[in-house]
Amino acid sequence: MPTKTINLALQGGGAHGAFTWGVLQALLEDERLDFHTITSTSAGSMNGAVMATGLLKGGPKEAIGLLETFWHRVSQAGRYGIFSAPNVMQDWMSSTGRMAANAFAGFEMMSYFFSPYQFNPLDYNPLQKIIADMVDFPLLQKSDKIALHICATDVKRSQIKIFSGKELSADALLASSCLPQIFQAVEIKGHYYWDGGYLGNPPLFPLTRCKYSQDMLIVQIDPILVGEVPKTGEAIADRLNEINFNSPLLMELRGLEHINRLLRKGYLSKESGQRELYVHLIGDDEAMGALSLESKFNPEWDFLNGLRDTGHRRAKAWLSRHFDDIGQKSSVDLETLLALDAA
Numbered sequence: 001m002p003t004k005t006i007n008l009a010l011q012g013g014g015a016h017g018a019f020t021w022g023v024l025q026a027l028l029e030d031e032r033l034d035f036h037t038i039t040s041t042s043a044g045s046m047n048g049a050v051m052a053t054g055l056l057k058g059g060p061k062e063a064i065g066l067l068e069t070f071w072h073r074v075s076q077a078g079r080y081g082i083f084s085a086p087n088v089m090q091d092w093m094s095s096t097g098r099m100a101a102n103a104f105a106g107f108e109m110m111s112y113f114f115s116p117y118q119f120n121p122l123d124y125n126p127l128q129k130i131i132a133d134m135v136d137f138p139l140l141q142k143s144d145k146i147a148l149h150i151c152a153t154d155v156k157r158s159q160i161k162i163f164s165g166k167e168l169s170a171d172a173l174l175a176s177s178c179l180p181q182i183f184q185a186v187e188i189k190g191h192y193y194w195d196g197g198y199l200g201n202p203p204l205f206p207l208t209r210c211k212y213s214q215d216m217l218i219v220q221i222d223p224i225l226v227g228e229v230p231k232t233g234e235a236i237a238d239r240l241n242e243i244n245f246n247s248p249l250l251m252e253l254r255g256l257e258h259i260n261r262l263l264r265k266g267y268l269s270k271e272s273g274q275r276e277l278y279v280h281l282i283g284d285d286e287a288m289g290a291l292s293l294e295s296k297f298n299p300e301w302d303f304l305n306g307l308r309d310t311g312h313r314r315a316k317a318w319l320s321r322h323f324d325d326i327g328q329k330s331s332v333d334l335e336t337l338l339a340l341d342a343a
Helices: 014-029 043-058 060-078 087-092 101-111 127-134 137-142 170-176 205-209 233-264 285-289 293-297 301-325
Strands: 004-010 033-041 147-154 159-164 186-188 191-195 215-219 278-282
Touching (some): 004 043, 014 033, 014 215, 033 205, 043 147
């Protein structure tokens, strides 16, 4: 059947990236979609790299299988990580799978006095072997069917770095997801990188250059809108984290909508090289907003599967309502989302 091409923008968010896993599974199950350009950060980069490897090796079914295997291995590796909850600590966890707040708070306190260069001198990262086993970087580097862009933060220069093409590597993926409180900065060709979410979560500008599709689908993990002002210490910390990691995305969306407005009003012509870009978004502010910051480090399989199921439902609902919008118009009202009329 005829297919539509859509580009993907995948946010980071640790274990909450399992929500994106569910969204991607639903999109892959739909036989009406093709994917060309993927821009991504942190957990979004992991999802994007695994998905792209599967698509290039065997198509959607292969990608679906690889994503499930990836997250299962992440869950297994997480049992032995800093925030793991071994059997003797199971009573510290609630029925929803949320990790013990006091364990997370203890690590936060420790991070003010000790760095990963002290408590993790060998720079052990359990994701390293998983990535090496599951992502085919030579295949991604030479592919002209799927263009993967991975975002990281250059520590010394305070600049965004986009790895793509021949620059794609296991180190680039580790750099994109390098939380400086846990891992040492990743060195690549004399530059040092931290998590890409500080400057682009995810960056949208790589999608503006794609000639194959005017549509970008953002898979949003950190909620943009919340229902009430946080008043407890924990809730305030959670909301600050969400605002900080959403701010680069919101700034880019403002710029993109400004250009779209100029095009719609005729102030920019097609001869300028600009074209209107259609923006779509799949997220769940209510469900994701109910999760705590420490749950981003929760590797429990039941918890990850619950997020996967939530993302899958949201994507199926979005496809039902907005598939016909692809190639025609945006399915998200950016003026309302960004409160542009009130700005």
